[in-house]
Amino acid sequence: MSSPILTRLAWTGPVKAGANLEARWSAAHPMDSGFRVDDSGRQIPKNIIHTVRAYLNDRLIMEADLGTAMTSPVYLAFPVLVPPEGGIVKVIWKDDLGQMGETQQRLVGNIEKMRQAATHFPKWSVKQQKLINLEDQILTCSERTQRPLKGLENTDVLSLSALLHQTSAGLNFQIVPKDETLQRWQLELNEGAKLFTTRIGRMNLACTHCHDLNIGKTMRADVISPGHPTGFPIFKLSWQSMGSVDRRLRACYSGVQAEVPAPGSPELRQLELFLKSRAQGMPIEGPSLRR
Numbered sequence: 586m587s588s589p590i591l592t593r594l595a596w597t598g599p600v601k602a603g604a605n606l607e608a609r610w611s612a613a614h615p616m617d618s619g620f621r622v623d624d625s626g627r628q629i630p631k632n633i634i635h636t637v638r639a640y641l642n643d644r645l646i647m648e649a650d651l652g653t654a655m656t657s658p659v660y661l662a663f664p665v666l667v668p669p670e671g672g673i674v675k676v677i678w679k680d681d682l683g684q685m686g687e688t689q690q691r692l693v694g695n696i697e698k699m700r701q702a703a704t705h706f707p708k709w710s711v712k713q714q715k716l717i718n719l720e721d722q723i724l725t726c727s728e729r730t731q732r733p734l735k736g737l738e739n740t741d742v743l744s745l746s747a748l749l750h751q752t753s754a755g756l757n758f759q760i761v762p763k764d765e766t767l768q769r770w771q772l773e774l775n776e777g778a779k780l781f782t783t784r785i786g787r788m789n790l791a792c793t794h795c796h797d798l799n800i801g802k803t804m805r806a807d808v809i810s811p812g813h814p815t816g817f818p819i820f821k822l823s824w825q826s827m828g829s830v831d832r833r834l835r836a837c838y839s840g841v842q843a844e845v846p847a848p849g850s851p852e853l854r855q856l857e858l859f860l861k862s863r864a865q866g867m868p869i870e871g872p873s874l875r876r
């Protein structure tokens with residue numbers, strides 16, 4: 586048995602519908618030409634990858650017959666035209682010893698179509714009968730895939746959230762209710778406004794005391810901002826990880842030594858709704874760095 590051959594498939598440039606990408610495939614195959622001898626003077630039998638085929642959504646787009654001139658590692662570049670629906674690029678190789686291997690990569694389909702996605706949350710979900718934010722939606726959608734995700738601060742959830750926020754960068758929040766859920770939505774928003782101005786914790790402070798009345802002042806080496814939720818998710822150095830609005834708000838509860846709500850609590854969504862209405866007209870910045 587020979588050791589498995591490591592392969593790699595990557596593209597240059599952003600994956601967008603209609604884009605012409607260069608796909609780059611490489612394989613750490615020994616590519617023995619048959620002319621080399623080993624330490625004991627014996628000839629190493631010829632074993633090269635002789636055929637490489639690339640498929641886009643199971644349609645052959647590239648076929649290469651390789652000769653002994655190709656050295657190790659094998660490297661091939663070929664163009665890929667990204668279809669509107671995205672798809673899967675598959676590269677299959679075969680060598681002289683009859684070994685073969687397959688590398689697959691998904692062309693993430695058309696993220697531009699989701700440009701608006703991050704602007705609409707939180708929103709009232711009729712199905713779930715609660716306010717949901719973007720991370721909640723990502724979790725719900727993931728249950729319809731073969732890779733359900735668990736936990737609001739799951740790194741994959743945050744990566745997807747970061748991607749969607751990046752895609753929405755420059756757009757304003759569109760925090761507007763649907764007609765049929767207007768009343769309920771208004772109630773949630775009012776609750777959020779109330780929470781923002783209610784004193785909590787051992788420090789007996791409300792959000793407004795810091796994020797309206799003390800903007801620009803320093804608190805434990807942090808400069809207090811207006812608390813606009815435009816730069817989420819954040820990579821926070823003190824957490825050494827990404828975090829969602831949910832996590833940041835919980836940190837503020839903890840900062841004033843109040844009882845910290847559980848992740849995903851209705852009050853955190855109500856506050857997020859209020860913060861985003863309050864930030865109406867401010868562009869989404871996309872994921873940001875915090876200390």
Ligand code: HEC
Pocket residue numbers: 780781790791792793794795796804807808809810811812813814815816819833834837838840841856860875
């Ligand atoms: C004692 C002061 C204080 C109180 C009260 C407070 N925060 Fe904060 N908050 C901070 C500090 C300090 C930071 C970190 C610096 C910054 O971004 O403002 C912060 C950060 C934030 C941020 C992130 C801003 C960003 O861009 O990273 C949001 C959003 C926020 N707070 C919302 C709230 C909400 C909602 C409440 C009420 C539940 C609240 N805060 C209560 C001090 C406070």
